[in-house]
Amino acid sequence: NAGVTQTPKFQVLKTGQSMTLQCAQDMNHNSMYWYRQDPGMGLRLIYYSASEGTTDKGEVPNGYNVSRLNKREFSLRLESAAPSQTSVYFCAAQLDRNPYNEQFFGPGTRLTVL
């Protein structure tokens, strides 16, 4: 039972390159999230998927796209990476979008854009 897994763990991109961050959960949870974590700023929500088949913008969606491929997988795509997207990216899963349910986090992807 792995919980929430993310790949890759580390990535270095050049400005303008594209890439997809992968996230998968084996908890049969309905809601999934993508956050970015920057020093001194806490976590900021990029996109979320309240349930399979739906996605919504969070606080900082510009420059990103997401796909809820199925109930297990939620990917984040950077079409044209910029240095401002250098950050640590976390995926999280939640039984459903309700404060009484805990969000479970993956180990993160550390992305550097040169």
Place this chain on the structure above:
Amino acid sequence: AQSVTQLDSQVPVFEEAPVELRCNYSSSVSVYLFWYVQYPNQGLQLLLKYLSGSTLVESINGFEAEFNKSQTSFHLRKPSVHISDTAEYFCAVIRGGSNYQLIWGAGTKLIIKP
């Protein structure tokens, strides 16, 4: 706009000493309050939460936090810290009726000195 303030970016304490990590939020409506912990090179984990009822909530590893509505605070305390408590601690808030989006503080690094 809803905000969460963690005044201390780092808190150094000696092992077995007490510690308090401060969290204040801005909201005049009902809130749900959370503390998450991030151990080095890991994702975040829920430490404790206040949803309703008793204003004092406890975690399984000796931390406690008290919801103070008049001071809009949710400070985290532990009477005696251990080296294994070395981590970054994040306070987060969901404002009632806000589509259940978590708003995060910037985090406080707890540094345990031997």
